[in-house]
Amino acid sequence: xxxxxxxxxxxxxxxxxxxxxxxxxxxxxxxxxxxxxxxxxxxxxxxxxxxxxxxxxxxxxxxxxxxxxxxxxxxxxxxxxxxxxxxxxxxxxxxxxxxxxxxxxxxxxxxxxxxxxxxxxxxxxxxxxxxxxxxxxxxxxxxxxxxxxxxxxxxxxxxxxxxxxxxxxxxxxxxxxxxxxxxxxxxxxxxxxxxxxxxxxxxxxxxxxxxxxxxxxxxxxxxxxxxxxxxxxxxxxxxxxxxxxxxxxxxxxxxxxxxxxxxxxxxxxxxxxxxxxxxxxxxxxxxxxxxxxxxxxxxxxxxxxxxxxxxxxxxxxxxxxxxxxxxxxxxxxxxxxxxxxxxxxxxxxxxxxxxxxxxxxxxxxxxxxxxxxxxxxxxxxxxxxxxxxxxxxxxxxxxxxxxxxxxxxx
Amino acid sequence: xxxxxxxxxxxxxxxxxxxxxxxxxxxxxxxxxxxxxxxxxxxxxxxxxxxxxxxxxxxxxxxxxxxxxxxxxxxxxxxxxxxxxxxxxxxxxxxxxxxxxxxxxxxxxxxxxxxxxxxxxxxxxxxxxxxxxxxxxxxxxxxxxxxxxxxxxxxxxxxxxxxxxxxxxxxxxxxxxxxxxxxxxxxxxxxxxxxxxxxxxxxxxxxxxxxxxxxxxxxxxxxxxxxxxxxxxxxxxxxxxxxxxxxxxxxxxxxxxxxxxxxxxxxxxxxxxxxxxxxxxxxxxxxxxxxxxxxxxxxxxxxxxxxxxxxxxxxxxxxxxxxxxxxxxxxxxxxxxxxxxxxxxxxxxxxxxxxxxxxxxxxxxxxxxxxxxxxxxxxxxxxxxxxxxxxxxxxxxxxxxxxxxxxxxx
Numbered sequence: 001x002x003x004x005x006x007x008x009x010x011x012x013x014x015x016x017x018x019x020x021x022x023x024x025x026x027x028x029x030x031x032x033x034x035x036x037x038x039x040x041x042x043x044x045x046x047x048x049x050x051x052x053x054x055x056x057x058x059x060x061x062x063x064x065x066x067x068x069x070x071x072x073x074x075x076x077x078x079x080x081x082x083x084x085x086x087x088x089x090x091x092x093x094x095x096x097x098x099x100x101x102x103x104x105x106x107x108x109x110x111x112x113x114x115x116x117x118x119x120x121x122x123x124x125x126x127x128x129x130x131x132x133x134x135x136x137x138x139x140x141x142x143x144x145x146x147x148x149x150x151x152x153x154x155x156x157x158x159x160x161x162x163x164x165x166x167x168x169x170x171x172x173x174x175x176x177x178x179x180x181x182x183x184x185x186x187x188x189x190x191x192x193x194x195x196x197x198x199x200x201x202x203x204x205x206x207x208x209x210x211x212x213x214x215x216x217x218x219x220x221x222x223x224x225x226x227x228x229x230x231x232x233x234x235x236x237x238x239x240x241x242x243x244x245x246x247x248x249x250x251x252x253x254x255x256x257x258x259x260x261x262x263x264x265x266x267x268x269x270x271x272x273x274x275x276x277x278x279x280x281x282x283x284x285x286x287x288x289x290x291x292x293x294x295x296x297x298x299x300x301x302x303x304x305x306x307x308x309x310x311x312x313x314x315x316x317x318x319x320x321x322x323x324x325x326x327x328x329x330x331x332x333x334x335x336x337x338x339x340x341x342x343x344x345x346x347x348x349x350x351x352x353x354x355x356x357x358x359x360x361x362x363x364x365x366x367x368x369x370x371x372x373x374x375x376x377x378x379x380x381x382x383x384x385x386x387x388x389x390x391x392x393x394x395x396x397x398x399x400x401x402x403x404x405x406x407x408x409x410x
Numbered sequence: 411x412x413x414x415x416x417x418x419x420x421x422x423x424x425x426x427x428x429x430x431x432x433x434x435x436x437x438x439x440x441x442x443x444x445x446x447x448x449x450x451x452x453x454x455x456x457x458x459x460x461x462x463x464x465x466x467x468x469x470x471x472x473x474x475x476x477x478x479x480x481x482x483x484x485x486x487x488x489x490x491x492x493x494x495x496x497x498x499x500x501x502x503x504x505x506x507x508x509x510x511x512x513x514x515x516x517x518x519x520x521x522x523x524x525x526x527x528x529x530x531x532x533x534x535x536x537x538x539x540x541x542x543x544x545x546x547x548x549x550x551x552x553x554x555x556x557x558x559x560x561x562x563x564x565x566x567x568x569x570x571x572x573x574x575x576x577x578x579x580x581x582x583x584x585x586x587x588x589x590x591x592x593x594x595x596x597x598x599x600x601x602x603x604x605x606x607x608x609x610x611x612x613x614x615x616x617x618x619x620x621x622x623x624x625x626x627x628x629x630x631x632x633x634x635x636x637x638x639x640x641x642x643x644x645x646x647x648x649x650x651x652x653x654x655x656x657x658x659x660x661x662x663x664x665x666x667x668x669x670x671x672x673x674x675x676x677x678x679x680x681x682x683x684x685x686x687x688x689x690x691x692x693x694x695x696x697x698x699x700x701x702x703x704x705x706x707x708x709x710x711x712x713x714x715x716x717x718x719x720x721x722x723x724x725x726x727x728x729x730x731x732x733x734x735x736x737x738x739x740x741x742x743x744x745x746x747x748x749x750x751x752x753x754x755x756x757x758x759x760x761x762x763x764x765x766x767x768x769x770x771x772x773x774x775x776x777x778x779x780x781x782x783x784x785x786x787x788x789x790x791x792x793x794x795x796x797x798x799x800x801x802x803x804x805x806x807x808x809x810x811x812x813x814x815x816x817x818x819x820x
Contacts, residue, residue, distance in 0.1 A: 059743030059751040089739045089751060091768030124736025125769055229722040231737075232744035312639040312722070313815055320816030326534025327641075329499045333469030334642035341469040341499060358501025359535055398816075399809045405723055406730025406808075 008279035008287050008375065008395070009162040016167045016180045018146030020203045021045035021243025025143035026155035027136040031129070032084025032122055037155040039133060041140040042079040042199070043109055048243045050076035050117065051212035053219050055236035061088030063118040064235060066098045070114050074208030076241055077111035080118050080133070081156050081197065083184070087120040087128040088234040097130040104130070108137040119197050119237045121184060122158055153182040156197055159404060160186045164276040170265035173258045175248035177204040179266055183273040186228070186280045198223070198238045198273055204262060205244035206251050213254035214263045215240045222270035225302075226393045228281040229401070230310040240266075278393040283400025286318055288393070291380045295388035300337045302390035307335035308379060315397035318377055323368035325353045328379060343384030348372065356384070418689035418697050418785065418805070419572040426577045426590045428556030430613045431455035431653025435553035436565035437546040441539070442494025442532055447565040449543060451550035452489040452609070453519055458653045460486035460527065461622035463629050465646035471498030473528040474645060476508045480524050484618030486651055487521035490528050490543070491566050491607065493594070497530040497538040498644040507540040514540070518547040529607050529647045531594060532568055563592040566607055569814055570596045574686040580675035583668045585658035587614040589676055593683040596638070596690045608633070608648045608683055614672060615654035616661050623664035624673045625650045632680035635712075636803045638691040639811070640720040650676075688803040693810025696728055698803070701790045705798035710747045712800035717745035718789060725807035728787055733778035735763045738789060753794030758782065766794075 022044060026037040052071045054064050080101055087094050102116040109116075120128060153163035164183040169176060185196035206214075219238060244250060251259055279287050290309045295301035308314055311331040317324035325346045332339050342357030349371045352360050371377075377396075432454060436447040462481045464474050490511055497504050512526040519526075530538060563573035574593040579586055595606035616624075629648060654660060661669055689697050700719045705711035718724055721741040727734035735756045742749050752767035759781045762770050781787075787806075 055743075056746075057740070057743030058745070058747070058749040059739050059754070086736075089736060089754075089764065089768065091752065091766070093768065124739055125764065126736075127769070231721050231723045231740060234740055234743055311641050312811070313641045316812050316815035319812065322816065326496075326499060326536075329469050329534055330467070330641060330644055333465075333467030333644050335468070336466075337468070339468040342501065344469070344499075354499065354535065356501070357499065358503065359499075359537070397812060399812045401722070402726050402729065402807060402809045402812060405726035406732065 005161045006280045006284055008284055013150060013163065014165055014167055016149035016165055017178055019178055019180050019201045019243060020245035021048055022201045022241065023144035023146055024148035024152045025140045025145065026148065026151045027140050029082065029132045029136050031082050031132060037151065038083045039136060040081040040152045040155045041105065041144065042152065043144055044076050044078070044241055045243050045245065046077065048076050048241055049074055049206060049208035049211055050239060050241055051208055051215045052237065052239045053215055055233055057232055057234045059089060059234050061086050061120060061235040062090060062094035062098045063087055063120045064237060066102070066118050067237060067239070070117065073114055075115055076117055077115040078105045078109045079199065079239065080105050080116065082120050083156050083158050084122040085120060085126055085128045086122045086124050086235045088124045090125065090127050093127050097128040100130040101133055104133050104137045108141045117239060119235070121156065121197050121235055124234060149180055149182060156182070156184045158184065158186070159282055160184050160280050162280060164273055164280070166269045166272040168265040168269045170261045172204055172248040172251065172262050175246050177202055177246040177248060177262065179269050181269050181273050183277060185277040186282050196233050196236055200269065201241040201243065203243050203246040205246060205248050206242040210251055210254040210259065211240055211242050214259070214266050218267035218270045222267060222274045225391060226274040226278045227306060227309050228278065228395060275393050278395050281395035282404045283398040284395030285398055286375055286377050286396040288318060288377045288379065288395055290392045290394065291378065292383065293389040294383040294385055296338045296386040297388040298390055301388040304332055304335045304337050304381070304383065305390045305392040307331045308381065309392045309394035312397055315394070318372070319396035319398045321369065321372040323348055323353060323372050328381060332381060338385055339383055340385060345382040345384065347380040349374070349378045415571045416690045416694055418694055423560060423573065424575055424577055426559035426575055427588055429588055429590050429611045429653060430655035431458060432611045432651065433554035433556055434558035434562045435550045435555065436558065436561045437550050439492065439542045439546050441492050441542060447561065448493045449546060450491040450562045450565045451515065451554065452562065453554055454486050454488070454651055455653050455655065456487065458486050458651055459484055459616060459618035459621055460649060460651055461618055461625045462647065462649045463625055465643055467642055467644045469499060469644050471496050471530060471645040472500060472504035472508045473497055473530045474647060476512070476528050477647060477649070480527065483524055485525055486527055487525040488515045488519045489609065489649065490515050490526065492530050493566050493568050494532040495530060495536055495538045496532045496534045496645045498534045500535065500537055503537050507538040510540040511543055514543050514547045518551045527649055529645070531566065531607050531645055534644060559590055559592060566592070566594045568594065568596065569692055570594050570690050572690060574683055574690070576679045576682040578675040578679045580671045582614055582658040582661065582672050585656050587612055587656040587658060587672065589679050591679050591683050593687060595687040596692050606643050606646055610679065611651040611653065613653050613656040615656060615658050616652040620661055620664040620669065621650055621652050624676050628677035628680045632677060632684045635801060636684040636688045637716060637719050638688065638805060685803050688805050691805035692814045693808040694805030695808055696785055696787050696806040698728060698787045698789065698805055700802045700804065701788065702793065703799040704793040704795055706748045706796040707798040708800055711798040714742055714745045714747050714791070714793065715800045715802040717741045718791065719802045719804035722807055728782070729806035729808045731779065731782040733758055733763060733782050738791060742791060748795060749793050750795060755792040755794065757790040759784070759788045
């Protein structure tokens, strides 16, 4: 089916500068889609470090298993990503397909198979014909260039309606370093690891161990705070790469204070990508931020925020521009976390609709309804018990989600 | 909005015989709806016993708190149920409304307020004007009769498209006893206590304690196995009543073997009502049974079954008549329970689509697609690890759910 671009898409795409030591190219291998690119090859300068976070699904895809077994090695020379087929629940043939893809890439690039990382996204359960990559691999290596970020973001899209890109500049020890990131994801989006796929590269010189700590820390406050439908993918993969070409003194200690600004910029970039995923939620017409404070702990606040953000009744009410805070109460109540109905305060944006367990005495339906017409909606809940807080991003639930997902495979 | 009757509704309603010791009447109190009944009064012969199970929401409604405080007393004389307003998250005014309703009923019936039980269903967060009951209460008592079961089931409906009734006959110690039950519920349906509201009466002579054990046991395999949207209500209430008019030797010991057939019939009736709730799921076009076996324990199987039954992607695929078993793999994987991808077997009805971690070698898309056109869909998963099993009922997720819930309150 043809899907228009999400109304929540950014008005323009950021221009991503080249990252020294990263080259990319895309091709149309005909995995599933006709008339579009569906495979990305990125190559990395020798010695580039790699870190990653993966889905916690008990039924992960073959590429997830491939990466998990190799990320501890800490170095990467090539990344191959395809869209159209997730190579998940494909048994022995799936493992053979990852092996063949890595062999093809290793041969074309001239590196060890264990320095090739893989990701696949698309339909689950259908065999992936990796031999299709053979016909495009040499061309991909030949076409590799430093300015391919937008093309890369487009090649990994499935039901995404716009490519997702972000960039930051910061410094390490006085040296300017750049971080570029792309992501794809639109449905089957939930913590843990809501991204489906995201790839972030920097020219900074950072060891794989330090990079892993920065990635693991940043993901808890970014990709693990976005949900579209509560459905966790078999394929969620975030990989980060550091080429070491920026000229900073190489850093191996994750606690090195010289990394402070870099870690902050890295997290900020992941937050932007995570929000872009929610903005491209299947069928989304509104971008929703859920803020919970006053919970017994941050973890408790996070679970309450997710209960609200994943509630079909809350999400459909927002789609209907209905200030239905009763459903927020329901979602708080079902979260199973400590809460006292008579201490709850709920706001939609600046409009306090409920206070200490009942409708706000100054509640004005017209004011609340007017707020709900906004494209960006804030649902803020004060549990009133403690100091725990959390923030989660999601989108509304519309007929569009149903139409897309009742029609996707067949 | 006007909603057609669910295509999954039974072709005809069962005729419920009177239960000696129970009388009912309904009225239009104008709580929210125009032109329909919205209040039910049931009265019980002195000495009738009562048992109940309630929502586990941390933000329960005022009537739930009222009943919870009184069900331990074990006796009931009157039940007042209204639709249109849930009297939930209504603070002090909500508690005053329950008190006033109980006072009005106690006075009209001539009993203690503590023998009056209450339930409310409808919008959350709006004050309930219980004084509206004053104008109808005496008329309700005067009109009380034994044959009002269908009218009662209709008066408690909200977004339900058909009334839900079931009846069983069984025997205790050679005496025939009857069990009648009604339920309402269509959205905001999830374990624990998926019913929203259900009321079950029998003429058997059973102590409140024995009745409570039968109810608590039966609910785990019936109402706690149905989900529409995973949203647990603030108001879920199941009350059971035993009037003792059947003439059996009164039973106080829940382990009394004379209760065996009764307990089985009771659970069977609850299962029928629970399935009717799923069949009236908001926007439902298909009734779905999820069966999980081979899990490490029954509890683990139950959580996996709920993960499948609550997955928006599984439910939209079924709506689209798409044999998308990849999404079933996803839902197994995200459940967080022990599972080994390479041991999974998945069937849609009689069609085995996946076996031991990959697409079934004999998979035939045409056969699978033909099965998905059925109105009743079975999703069966064998985890392949142990002997734990569970069964859950749900429905598909269609545009109808969105339309109903984006429009319900405003």
